[in-house]
Amino acid sequence: MLKTVVALTGMFKRFLTSGQQRTKVGIERFAAEIGIAPGIVVGRLQHDGILPPSHCNDLKRRFEWI
Numbered sequence: 001m002l003k004t005v006v007a008l009t010g011m012f013k014r015f016l017t018s019g020q021q022r023t024k025v026g027i028e029r030f031a032a033e034i035g036i037a038p039g040i041v042v043g044r045l046q047h048d049g050i051l052p053p054s055h056c057n058d059l060k061r062r063f064e065w066i
Contacts, residue, residue, distance in 0.1 A: 008034060012044075021045055024056055037061065 011034060020026025024038075027045070031038040039060035045051040 016050070021050055022055075024059060027056060027059060 011030075015021055015026075015030045018026070020030065027041050028038045031041045038056075042051065042056045042059050046053050046055075
């Protein structure tokens with residue numbers, strides 16, 4: 001598991017330096033490459049202050065609890 005975390009950390013750093021983190025297409029490609037939902041990448045970028053909270057929210061899946 002540690003190897004996976006280290007590999008993903010490296011991939012994330014390369015993604016950030018690529019400049020693609022500010023485009024929806026770039027976020028979707030990176031998410032597909034690492035096998036997670038684009039909304040998770042958006043949330044991480046927003047949490048880290050890389051994307052403003054108002055950007056790319058349409059890539060997040062919304063659930064309604066009933």
